[in-house]
Amino acid sequence: MLTFKNINAIAIILIISLIISDYYFNIPVVAYGIVVLLWLIITTIGSFNITWNYHLKAYNSKTNSKEKRIAITFDDGPNSKFTTQILELLKTYNAKATFFCTGKQIEQHANIVKRIVNDGHTIGNHSYSHSPYFDFYGKRKVMAEIEKTNALIEALIGKKMNLFRPPYGVTNPSISKAVKETKHLVIGWNIRSLDTVKKNEQNILNGILRKISPGAVILLHDSKEITISVLEQLLLFLQQNDYQPTTIDALFNIEAYA
Ligand SMILES: [Zn+2]
Incomplete structure (x- = not known):
């Protein structure tokens, strides 16, 4: 699920992987920049869209509602x-x-x-x-x-x-x-x-x-x-x-x- 917690975890794993890979290959600095930029873009969109339930679980609509x-x-x-x-x-x-x-x-x-x-x-x-x-x-x-x-x-x-x-x-x-x-x-x-x-x-x-x-x-x-x-x-x-x-x-x- 696309939540703040998950995105943080993925970003940290990616950064650590890049640091480790950098030990064997030469990872360009721009690779770190891309990870940070993607994190920033997703977090900004998630923060502005309450329907994403990015930071917290909100009541946005009653899905599968049979009653009108x-x-x-x-x-x-x-x-x-x-x-x-x-x-x-x-x-x-x-x-x-x-x-x-x-x-x-x-x-x-x-x-x-x-x-x-x-x-x-x-x-x-x-x-x-x-x-x-x-x-x-x-x-x-x-x-x-x-x-x-x-x-x-x-x-x-x-x-x-x-x-x-x-x-x-x-x-x-x-x-x-x-x-x-x-x-x-x-x-x-x-x-x-x-x-x-x-x-x-x-x-x-x-x-x-x-x-x-x-x-x-x-x-x-x-x-x-x-x-x-x-x-x-x-x-x-x-x-x-x-x-x-x-x-x-x-x-x-x-x-x-x-
Ligand atoms: Zn208002």
């Missing part, structure tokens, strides 16, 4: 403008979803958090700061971010969040060690909508619909206006095609709260 259930997830909220509109749409279509919130946003929108939970949706942890430097944090700092956000939610709803989605979906050894200690389950996705990048809603929607299958996990953001119109069409499609949008915990049969 899918999980819609919203990151980076709650948002004062868009989250309530999203909640209205979900109610209209009798759909349940999962919101991965940041501590900073939770502090500002306690009422929206309560509404998300009261409406039967699930809340997950998406770090406190969502800092662009999050992936350079050490284990302790990652843990502090997760624990601070968990404490905010516990004060509001009396429950500890079990689900964590790393900012940007990037994983690394620090995050892997941190979630082992905090005992959070890591949630990824298998359909990235790119709603924070693409500007055309039909384009975003088509990208999602092309990949829809039972057990899929869709990544959206409740911090973007364009997501609302995409969501409305997505919910309509799911309804017409007998898909039931459900929470992450219901899809994977895991506990959302401790």
Whole structure:
């Protein structure tokens, strides 16, 4: 399996083999460079693709799912403008979803958090700061971010969040060690909508619909206006095609709260 541990082991074996071979033949320095470069390329791609399960095992989709259930997830909220509109749409279509919130946003929108939970949706942890430097944090700092956000939610709803989605979906050894200690389950996705990048809603929607299958996990953001119109069409499609949008915990049969 293509994991960080395996790739490290292979790289070390290759380097040792080169050193030993160098004793008998003259191994050019570039051979070592190639091994290091390949290690770097694979590790970079693995770190940026949560679906690879490179650094840790994440829940990305329910494979071989027979039931037509899918999980819609919203990151980076709650948002004062868009989250309530999203909640209205979900109610209209009798759909349940999962919101991965940041501590900073939770502090500002306690009422929206309560509404998300009261409406039967699930809340997950998406770090406190969502800092662009999050992936350079050490284990302790990652843990502090997760624990601070968990404490905010516990004060509001009396429950500890079990689900964590790393900012940007990037994983690394620090995050892997941190979630082992905090005992959070890591949630990824298998359909990235790119709603924070693409500007055309039909384009975003088509990208999602092309990949829809039972057990899929869709990544959206409740911090973007364009997501609302995409969501409305997505919910309509799911309804017409007998898909039931459900929470992450219901899809994977895991506990959302401790
Ligand atoms: Zn995010």
